Amino acid sequence: MSTTRKRVYGYLAEFQSASALYKAAQKVRDAGFKKWDCYSPYPIHGLDGAMGMKRSILPWFVFFGGMTGTATAFTLAYTTQVVIYPTVVQAKPANIFTVPAFFPVMFELTILFSGFTVLFGLLGLIQLPRLNHPLFASKQFHRATDDGFFIAIEARDPKFSPNQTKELLAEIGGDNIELVEEED
């Protein structure tokens, strides 16, 4: 028997359908919660709006990532083809006006850098990969990958209260409401 108390992660509630989840999400949003999430086996159209999620910052990362790619490619091509070792083909000039010849490289590196920023930026923002998640302690939660629709409200949300949050989840149609505690 352990003497330390377990940390509470938050409340987990199950909903009957995607549309029930959607409607419940709107109510949780309107109740002013910030640290909470929806779990469903498949993407639900418009759920981000129902949850009141802000637009992701990721496009900005990608934009500047892409621009970095363009600049890298230009520097690379210009340095090698004009400054260090000018390659004269068919009497074409080797100077700044040769820039069309660099466009394919600039284009490719823009795509490559954008792609990398999308992937790694996304992984960073959603904090993946990770080894475990506190919700895995719940016995019913594995159904989120099969036929379960869940909402979890975290205990670290300033609005969280052991009784009222539970009542709210019951009120908006949540079943099998469970207080999830983190595993040791």
Added chain:
Amino acid sequence: MAHHHVTSADIAINGDHLDVSKVAKVKTIALAIAALGTVVSLYLLFFAPEKMRGCYSYSWLFAFYFFLTLSIGGCFWTLLHNVSNSGWGTSVRRTFENLGSTYPWMFLFGIPLLCPQVQQYLYEWMNTHRGAHGNVKEHLHHVDHLLYNKYWYMNIPFWYARVIFWGVGLSAVIIFLRKLSTAQDTDPQPTTKRLFQARFHSTYTLIIFALTITFTGFDFLMGLDYKWFSTMWGVYLFAGSALNSMAVIVLVAAWLKSQGHLKHVTTGEHFHIMGKLLFAFTVFWAYIAFSQFFLIWYAGITEETSYFLIRNTGNWNTAMIFLVFGHFVVPFVILLQAWLKKNPKTLSIMAVYTLAMHVLDHYLITIPERGISLGNINPKVFGGITPSIPGAFWGDILAFVTIGAAFVFFLLRAVGQHSLYPNRDPRILESANLSN
């Protein structure tokens, strides 16, 4: 997100009609300008002093082809919407069809280009053909081997046959498709029959569209310099055509919405999709324009480089460099924003801007050839080969305003003829509740 879910109760049962009296004044003014401009243009094309006739031929070709691309694009979006089985655009499809329906009228403005009096200043290859005594091919064999080799395609009877087909073929396609669509508006039993018919007939007629945009470009524009050719030419013109017809569609839809029409059936979501298409074709245009330039610049073959030698030197070069930034870089960065595309007002501003760049694009396609060709044809009258002929741009403006006024007239006429959206289309509710 919490917008009203559109049901059949929100759809106007007898259609959403434009109050024609509201646009009557604009239509009358447009028609008057077009009629007056046409009379002046016919004088300038056929009866004016030779210098004016020569210069104005190019002005007319520029304005004619510019507005033709917008009409052809309307046909393209109609065909594409049908053939791709799309649901999103049903509530704006009538606008596609209305724009496409201006095609037969716009093509009529090409009639002067069928007359040898005008052709003699535009198409030097025709002069060589017409100058032959007896067998044309035999004559070409002696005077110009390039024209001899191209004879199977570049001969006058075939040219006329093709041009008549471009005019008649696509006109028949768009008239048929629009009739099919508008007949449904009043049908008490609107089944899915017409939907499937439109889809089926749009498949093979899409080929007529593709041939029309490609080969009108060859016959009217590439033929200005018979030595020059580009395999990207048709795609390049198509890119500009699809992009700018979408800009016109955005403007018409935004205007109708601001007048209280298309209520319930179009939302910011529709404008978002149209904005995305505008963005996509901005990129596509740049991709094709660059590919054309790049391959020609890289290969450095004499016949091919002439196009860019004229346009990428002297003052034309400034305009060409401006085109790169104005037609691609600036709209690319601006159209990346999603909020801008969802707002009909901001998207309309971008549509107007895109159209302005299309004017520049087509000006640079047709007009730089003028000083070169005319100086070559008759140096005594036109003063030798020059990059540009001073004062000739007034004609460009006149031709543009004339055909542009006619375009506005026929577009408004088409918009006023039928319901502004296909109110009995089986997909209208799917389209109205669009979310993307």
